[in-house]
Amino acid sequence: MTLDEFNTLDAHEASQALQLCCVSKQWINGVLLQRPYKDLASLRRTANSVWSNLAREDYLEAFEGHPKIGDVNSLKAKYANSGDLAAHEQSGVAQASQSLIERLASGNQRYEERFGYIFIVCATGKSALEMCELLEQRLKNDPETELQIAAEEQRKILQIRLEQWQ
Structure with a gap:
């Protein structure tokens, strides 16, 4: 585009x-x-x-459009028509060990239970370990602080995607 x-x-x-x-x-x-x-x-x-x-409701709606970090099946289903945008953004996860993928999955579950939405991070340029460490760190945030951080991460993601519209 x-x-x-x-x-x-x-x-x-x-x-x-x-x-x-x-x-x-x-x-x-x-x-x-x-x-x-x-x-x-x-x-x-x-x-x-x-x-x-x-x-807040608009941010939450935006978050619903994202696959869980490290969830390959979710990536394929949600971004089948997107030109592999999300898959490319999460390429750091593709190199991760099974134990790290399981750690991410467990962290994602805890995050979703705590905050009510999936973990949102601008994954571009980050390794699976970096994302996992960010997830575990952000689990300590209060809900309002975390919503603002997640919203900023979403803003970064949409900006990266718009940059491709040369």
Whole structure:
């Protein structure tokens, strides 16, 4: 997808393109309202601005669009049409040992039980061990602090995905 292509899509197609970056309907609608974009920088600024004004429910909706870190089956199911975006982002997990994958799975379960949503981390450039250590560290956060951290991680992810729209 290029920015020029995005600008010329009809609203439904543009919405689908944005869903590959983030599934929050409020975020998608806010970004769509500002089309067309003169350059990628203006799209990215708008994406950040809209993101920063979302409500808790919108963040939680966005988190639902993510596979669990290290869950290969979840990656395949949720991102079958995304050009392997999430699989590439989580490539550090592909090299992990079975014991580390199990540690991630256990941590994910504890995290979801504690906070009510899956662990969100911008996995790009991180090893499985780094993600596991971040997960275990963030389990100590209070719910409000953790929601803000998870939202910031989601913002980083959507920005990385938008950067690919050269």
